[in-house]
Amino acid sequence: MKRFGFIIIGIALSLILCGVTTGAERFPPPDFVETQHVIPSPTVPGPRQDIYEYIDALVLLAALGLSSYLVLRKRSRRAIFILMVFSLLYFGFYRKGCVCSIGAIQNIVLSIFDRDYAVPIAIAVFFLLPLVFALFFGRVFCAAVCPLGAIQDLVLLRAISVPNWLESGLRLFAYVYLAAAVLFAATGSAFLICRYDPFVAFFRLNGNLNILIIGACLLFISVFIGRPYCRFICPYGVLLRQLSRLSKWRVTITPDECIQCRLCEDSCPFGAIRRPMTNWPTTEYDKGKKRLAVLILLLPVLMFLCGWAGSGLKTVTSRMHATVRLAERIYLEDTGEVEDTTDASLAFRGTGKEPKELYEEASNIRAGFGLGGWFFGGFVGLVIGLKLIAVSVWRQRTDYEAGRASCLACGRCFKYCPKEHVRLNKLKEARSKS
Amino acid sequence: MMSENKNNISRRHFLRNGFWAGCLAGLGGLAGFLIGKLKKTNTVWQIDPYTCIACGNCATYCVLEESAVKCVHAYSVCGYCKICFGFFGPEPVDINEGAENQLCPTGAITRTFVEEPYYEYTIDESLCNGCGKCVKGCNTFGNGSLSLQVRHDRCLNCNECSIAAACPSGAYKRVPADEPYMIKEAGHA
Secondary structure, eight states: OHHHHHHHHHHHHHHHHHOGGGOSOSSOOOOOTTTOOOOOOOOOOOOOOHHHHHHHHHHHHHHHHHHHHIIIIIOOHHHHHHHHHHHIIIIIIITTTOSOHHHHHHHHHHHHHOTTOOOOHHHHHHHHHHHHHHHHHSSHHHHHTOHHHHHHHHHOOSOOOOOHHHHHHHHHHHHHHHHHHHHHHHTTSOOHHHHTOSSHHHHHTOOOHHHHHHHHHHHHHHHHSSOHIIIIIOHHHHHHHHHHTTOSSOOOSOSSOOOOOOTTTTTOTTSOEEOOBOOOOHHHHHHHHHHHHHHHHHHHHHHHHHHHHHHHTHHHHGGGSHHHHHHHHHHHHHTTSOOSOOHHHHHHHHHTOOHHHHHHHHHHHHHHHHHHHHHHHHHHHHHHHHHHHHHTOOOOBOSOEEOTTTOOOOOOSGGGOHHHHHHHHHHHHHHHHO | OHHHHHHHHHHHHHHHHHHHHHHHHHHHHHHHHHHHTOOSSOEEEEEOTTTOOOOSHHHHHSSSSSOSEEEEEOGGGOOOOSSOTTTBOSSOSSSSSOGGGBOOTTOOEEEEEEETTEEEEEEOTTTOOOOOHHHHHHHHHSOOOEEEEEOTTTOOOOSSOHHHHHOSSSOEEEEETTSOOOOOOTTOO
């Protein structure tokens, strides 16, 4: 023990001699004159090659193209299902669910707001391609390419229909989620969508327990309610919905003319089939007209109120940003309101930076959240207002149709149509003749 | 009546086509913007060893069961100390390789004699769990040649890294994939 004491004293002395403050190289590295020992260098195993990212992008393009063909031309649920399973295996289990189109929203937003951050090509492709396909062919991405949709679709056994008002109300969450994800990505605070991705833990067969539990609950719900994540939560689904409203081609339940047989009525587990509607009764029409006028006037008011509320929440929302959290913590410590320290506050004090600088940085970020809150709230207000307006608009429809926005192009309804069977029989005959 | 209806439809078609073209142009514009600021290489996660405080979050927050962060030894910075506080516990019973003297909880560091009085410390990565105990010891008492680094043969490169979200010092950041490591070098302050 005595020897050890000497050693400690020796070390302390040498530390002082070498100058403790400089940190690095208190003990000069030896040059091994005697043994000619070669100083090794550490191994640096490289990351996954960029080329694989391009392969992912190509697979995505191929899957989207194939999905469009299967949905619009081939009209085969079985083929769509097989492609869906492939996507689940490739993008989900093989690529571990990262990067996905849903999460790519945040990279795009961050690159717009952060000058130093540039999006890698593969991520840009993952974000843009499904949207472009939605403009031409509808939500073919949701049908058979997205692994998150696929995993829910696989477990869907007994679909319960959700009433329209509830579906529309729950869907509001997806819009709020999108707005929040954009807000936090734009301020560089966090990637919310990735943090709360419910199925990524399944893809990796590993992960945070809370997320695993949320994912398991969602999967359990998916057994009875078709694709709850896609319908009520998915922020990318919001973008796809709106773009597929404008799509050039789209899913048609019948390959021919609708004969109003009502056989397809209950075939959609996602409540996306729209029934025929007659004209509004004249008494209702006048009332509806007035209501519509009021709602349109209400829209800007609603947007302003929500924007004001969103901006007012900046003290709470800005806490998602690490710098703001740290600044608050340092302030509490400096004013003596808390006694202990955290790793973060110790690390900050280690850098020797002035708390004043930190406070200034934090208040800038908070001001950003104030401005972002206006947009966040305004957007939510706009969505609520438009939803109310949509309730008061009566669209005349003569046939059973797949809803342009909510149809996930899964292809389940095709075989319910008697005209489809006629088409298939004709195909079969043509094949047997040749 | 008939013509009015037809007019109506064509107006709606016109609007729809206008919107459609607008959206396509918007996406094209976005693509153009992204290409304009494109970086050729991807980014990966890495730890800045000069900011890292070896808090130990890397060992527990990684989505992998065994963290992708491991201790890396920058030999050129090492003083080859006989008594290394990255290797020995704070109160070693003796100055030898006995397990009771070692700081590393998994025994991942091996100590080999080179020449009097110098010893070389090597890390067995298959045993290292990235807890950073040795890094802390080496930074406090030694040259700081031990540091935590993301090992890219293990890292999944998550879009939102769980460790980065938990990092208290802001040392965890995105770096270009063609320079994926930040290993300490001799002479750096």
